[in-house]
Amino acid sequence: xxxxxxxxxPLPLAYTAAGHPxxxxxxxxxxxxxxxxxxxxxxxxxxxHYLPKPYLEIGYDKAIPYGAAINGRGVVAADxxxxxxxxxxxxxxxxxxxxxxxxxxxxxxxxxxxxRWCVRCYQSSHSIPYDPLYWTVAQVTTCAIHQxxxxxxxxxxxxxxxxxxxxxxxxICHQCGTSLYTATPDTHPSSHDQWVTxxxxxxxxxxxxxxxxxxxxxxxxxxxxxLNHGIxxxxxxxxxxPKNTVAGWxxxxxxxxxxxxxxx
Numbered sequence: 254x255x256x257x258x259x260x261x262x263p264l265p266l267a268y269t270a271a272g273h274p275x276x277x278x279x280x281x282x283x284x285x286x287x288x289x290x291x292x293x294x295x296x297x298x299x300x301x302h303y304l305p306k307p308y309l310e311i312g313y314d315k316a317i318p319y320g321a322a323i324n325g326r327g328v329v330a331a332d333x334x335x336x337x338x339x340x341x342x343x344x345x346x347x348x349x350x351x352x353x354x355x356x357x358x359x360x361x362x363x364x365x366x367x368x369r370w371c372v373r374c375y376q377s378s379h380s381i382p383y384d385p386l387y388w389t390v391a392q393v394t395t396c397a398i399h400q401x402x403x404x405x406x407x408x409x410x411x412x413x414x415x416x417x418x419x420x421x422x423x424x425i426c427h428q429c430g431t432s433l434y435t436a437t438p439d440t441h442p443s444s445h446d447q448w449v450t451x452x453x454x455x456x457x458x459x460x461x462x463x464x465x466x467x468x469x470x471x472x473x474x475x476x477x478x479x480l481n482h483g484i485x486x487x488x489x490x491x492x493x494x495p496k497n498t499v500a501g502w503x504x505x506x507x508x509x510x511x512x513x514x515x516x517x
Contacts (some may be wrong), residue, residue, distance in 0.1 A: 260286050260340040266349055269374075269390070271398055272458050273385040276324045277349040278368075280375060284341070285421050293419040303336050313494075315448040320416035324389040325364045327350040328491035349386055352458075357469055359508045364389050368423070369403035371396035375434040384423075387454040389416065392511055394446050397454040401438040402446075408436035449515055470505045476517070492516055 264284055267275045275283075285295045322329035330350040338346050347353065351363060368384070374396060376380045387393050388403060395402055406413050412428035425432055481487040489499040492515065501507035509517070 259342045260441045261337075263341045263343060266343060266345055267383050269383055269385050269398070271454075273387055273397070273454055274348045274457065275383040276322055276338075276389050276416070278323050278328065278389075280346065280349050281323070281337070281382040281417060282421055282423065284337070291340045291419060291421045292417055299340070302332075303340065320368075320509055321364045321366050321389070323417065324350055325360060326353075326355040326358065327360050350381075351386070351390070354511075357449075357508055358514070360512050361510070362391055363511055365391045366395075367405050369405045370423075370433065371401060371403055372434050372436055372438050373399040373401055373513055377427070384416075385448070385454070385457075387457050390453050390457075390497065390511070392515060393450050393453050395442045395450045397450050400442065400447055401440050401441050404433070404436055404438060407433060409432055453511075454513065467510075470484065470503050471515075473499075473502055 261284060264280070264287060267283070269275075281292055281295070283469075285292045288295065305334070319329055323333050325429045330352055334350060334352065338344060351358075354363070365388075369388050370384065371388075378414060387397065387481060393403070407426035407428060408425060409431035410429040412426055414423070414427065414433065417425055424434060441495045475502065477483060477485055481491070485499050486496045489496040492499070492513070493516065496506070502509050
């Protein structure tokens with residue numbers, strides 16, 4: 254057998270015009286479309302064969318409830334990167350997830366549970382639209398390109414949408430069939446929301462490289478020394494967190510959430 258032969262098409266990971274990597278769920282959508290099957294068929298008939306795990310045993314018409322976790326930094330994301338990489342021979346798929354943040358950012362509250370999208374990105378005719386990875390981060394609420402608020406529900410019935418719809422169709426609401434790309438987004442998000450988006454998006458342009466917890470703890474001590482004369486309780490008060498929580502960060506035993514990192 255040709256060593257370059259792959260089970261699935263070796264689709265390269267896609268990047269937006271601004272260089273932001275697509276999410277792994279969007280990569281799976283493109284992969285299923287390339288093979289003219291729905292994501293449910295691809296997952297049930299192929300992924301489950303190579304990676305027999307209970308959460309891959311889905312029905313053909315059932316929602317995929319763990320779609321958010323595929324883009325995350327936990328076991329599900331690691332499983333999907335491993336199996337899809339082996340089937341496509343693409344070795345950089347971890348860049349489509351938040352796995353690089355696993356050493357320091359806890360999983361709780363990190364990934365948005367439902368799909369979000371920028372109407373302007375999908376209305377643009379200048380490039381093929383992708384769901385970039387930074388849209389999956391819960392703290393991100395705007396598009397870095399158009400500075401508009403991301404939408405997360407149907408404009409007609411307000412139903413939330415899955416990151417990985419079973420049918421593979423992302424253009425219309427799975428509940429009522431309304432087009433999701435005709436709504437008018439908020440074009441005046443706050444400067445803070447825009448800053449959060451740019452900060453996260455830039456951090457995810459390349460596979461994240463983050464410091465180990467003890468290194469972060471040392472940097473946190475240096476910040477407290479500089480800003481609060483070494484008094485951790487004052488720093489905790491200014492940050493809006495209990496002093497015991499900050500003490501846990503300083504000891505390296507607990508990880509600050511992404512929200513806490515952004516506040517810092």
